[in-house]
Amino acid sequence: MDEAKDQVESGSLLVQGVGTTFEKIIYAVQELANDIQAVAAAAKETSSQYRM
Known part of the structure; x- marks a missing residue:
């Protein structure tokens, strides 16, 4: 469960950086x-x- 949470947080930070x-x-x-x-x-x- 902690690994999934860490992956979500890591992905969220990555998306913020891309933004x-x-x-x-x-x-x-x-x-x-x-x-x-x-x-x-x-x-x-x-x-x-x-042109004048």
């Missing part, structure tokens, strides 16, 4: 998307200045 890792990945991807949008906006602004 934290996924949160970090999602945050990093969102930051990257924001950076890409900023670069795209700057490129569009720069290219529109040369």
